[in-house]
Amino acid sequence: MITPEWHDGRRDNWIHRTIFKLKKCWIIYLCMCIILLTLVIPVVVAVLSKCPQTMECSGKWIGVRKKCFYFSSDTKNWTASKRFCSSQGSELAHIDTEEDMEFLRRHTGTFMHWIGLNRKQGESWKWTNGTTCNPWFEISGNGSFAFLNADRVHSSRGFIDIKWICSKPKF
Ligand SMILES: *[C@@H]1O[C@H](CO)[C@@H](O)[C@H](O)[C@H]1NC(C)=O
Ligand SMILES: *[C@@H]1O[C@H](CO)[C@@H](O)[C@H](O)[C@H]1NC(C)=O
Numbered sequence: 001m002i003t004p005e006w007h008d009g010r011r012d013n014w015i016h017r018t019i020f021k022l023k024k025c026w027i028i029y030l031c032m033c034i035i036l037l038t039l040v041i042p043v044v045v046a047v048l049s050k051c052p053q054t055m056e057c058s059g060k061w062i063g064v065r066k067k068c069f070y071f072s073s074d075t076k077n078w079t080a081s082k083r084f085c086s087s088q089g090s091e092l093a094h095i096d097t098e099e100d101m102e103f104l105r106r107h108t109g110t111f112m113h114w115i116g117l118n119r120k121q122g123e124s125w126k127w128t129n130g131t132t133c134n135p136w137f138e139i140s141g142n143g144s145f146a147f148l149n150a151d152r153v154h155s156s157r158g159f160i161d162i163k164w165i166c167s168k169p170k171f
């Protein structure tokens with residue numbers, strides 16, 4: 001039969017032995033902690049410092065869902081607007097979803113803005129990245145360059161100087 005005293009005694013003994021062992025090894029544990037921290041801290045710092053750049057759009061760019069948009073205050077013709085967007089590592093605005101369209105229309109206000117669609121005579125519309133577009137939205141007029149206003153997407157010859165919108169993916 002195990003008496004309570006004997007049981008406790010044995011357990012105390014075991015605890016004492018364990019503590020003794022731990023005391024002997026404390027320097028090893030300390031080293032392990034230091035090594036772990038020197039490995040983990042740089043990773044955490046790197047991840048945290050990267051977050052603002054990948055999560056948000058910088059400067060005058062506005063983040064909406066997966067994209068950053070830039071609304072110009074300057075005005076240019078379509079070709080010069082496209083060149084500006086390229087120089088910023090972006091495209092003249094691509095509109096992929098109803099939500100994008102809704103957002104862009106609200107922000108164009110009373111101004112006309114070039115977007116990244118054009119067509120050659122007798123051909124279908126193309127995005128500036130070269131992808132042929134079967135527009136899920138209507139483009140009025142019979143010009144070759146598309147622009148957006150608060151109302152809808154229109155087309156014109158690309159010569160006039162108006163504002164423009166650039167877009168790029170957030171990630
Ligand atoms: C080009 O842009 C369109 C519209 O944003 C997109 O659907 C398509 O995947 C893009 N193509 C390439 C090759 O990036
Ligand atoms: C479309 O083009 C034709 C001839 O190219 C022209 O007569 C017509 O006025 C144009 N329509 C619009 C809405 O610009």
Ligand SMILES: *[C@@H]1O[C@H](CO)[C@@H](O)[C@H](O)[C@H]1NC(C)=O
Binds near residue numbers: 077079080158159160
């Ligand atoms: C667009 O504007 C640029 C610079 O302002 C000019 O050099 C170019 O000839 C214009 N292109 C058209 C098609 O009007």
